[in-house]
Amino acid sequence: MIAKHAHEFSKNAYRYDAHNALQQSIADYLIAGITARAARVVDLGCGSGAVCKRLTWNYERFVGIDSAPAMCALHPQSDTIEVVCDDFESQEVLQAFLPCDLLISSSALQWANDLEALLSYVATRTHEIAFAVFTDRTFQTLYDLSGLPSFLPNAKELRKMIEQRFTCRFEIKTFELFFEDSLSLFRYIKKSGVSGGQKRLSVAQTKQLIQNYPQRHLEFEVLFVWGTPFKA
Numbered sequence: 136m137i138a139k140h141a142h143e144f145s146k147n148a149y150r151y152d153a154h155n156a157l158q159q160s161i162a163d164y165l166i167a168g169i170t171a172r173a174a175r176v177v178d179l180g181c182g183s184g185a186v187c188k189r190l191t192w193n194y195e196r197f198v199g200i201d202s203a204p205a206m207c208a209l210h211p212q213s214d215t216i217e218v219v220c221d222d223f224e225s226q227e228v229l230q231a232f233l234p235c236d237l238l239i240s241s242s243a244l245q246w247a248n249d250l251e252a253l254l255s256y257v258a259t260r261t262h263e264i265a266f267a268v269f270t271d272r273t274f275q276t277l278y279d280l281s282g283l284p285s286f287l288p289n290a291k292e293l294r295k296m297i298e299q300r301f302t303c304r305f306e307i308k309t310f311e312l313f314f315e316d317s318l319s320l321f322r323y324i325k326k327s328g329v330s331g332g333q334k335r336l337s338v339a340q341t342k343q344l345i346q347n348y349p350q351r352h353l354e355f356e357v358l359f360v361w362g363t364p365f366k367a
């Protein structure tokens with residue numbers, strides 16, 4: 136099964152690195168919080184390699200899984216790095232690459248259709264997890280103004296779901312990105328991949344939102360999790 140956002144991510148793949156300084160900072164912060172030097176690493180939603188490019192230790196094997204072909208094409212590859220262009224929620228796919236020592240995912244798990252099932256599956260198949268997940272307080276002003284519900288997961292609910300399976304350290308961080316004008320702000324949303332490419336506002340509604348948007352920055356909230364499964 137191809138993830139529902141794969142096309143949107145593929146379409147923007149070449150501009151992706153330039154537009155995603157924020158996602159790179161998130162990957163940096165996530166990796167800085169990892170203490171063990173895992174030998175077998177699996178990265179869910181690896182994109183063009185933000186995580187892989189930042190790992191500083193000598194691992195045995197790194198597997199990046201991403202359903203967007205254009206992202207996979209940009210990811211580093213080598214004898215020790217394998218890129219699998221597929222759905223990270225597919226148990227068949229996971230089965231082929233787990234167990235591992237470290238299961239990492241930066242800025243991707245918010246797209247999971249069934250995160251609970253994914254967590255249950257991986258809990259017995261990894262020694263360690265490190266996740267950074269965008270929460271529903273991302274683009275808060277935009278959602279408040281448009282009246283649309285956020286499709287992103289709630290931090291409390293995420294935490295509860297993860298705490299049932301892992302002993303964890305959690306951290307919530309908020310980020311703000313500033314823009315010259317509201318048009319470039321809206322362009323960022325489209326290009327960043329964070330919006331999921333869901334076009335739920337009409338052109339007229341979007342235009343009105345751009346004209347009336349009260350600030351020149353976007354808010355992001357990210358839940359960081361570092362942990363080990365209960366039975367590891």
Ligand SMILES: C[S@@+](CC[C@H](N)C(=O)[O-])C[C@H]1O[C@@H](n2cnc3c(N)ncnc32)[C@H](O)[C@@H]1O
Nearest residue numbers: 138144180182185201202203222223241243246
């Ligand atoms: C916002 S990007 C983050 C990429 C990278 N981890 C980073 O930090 O820059 C999210 C990535 O997750 C991938 N993705 C989303 N849902 C997926 C799924 N179910 N299976 C595989 N990849 C998925 C997208 O294709 C995209 O490349």
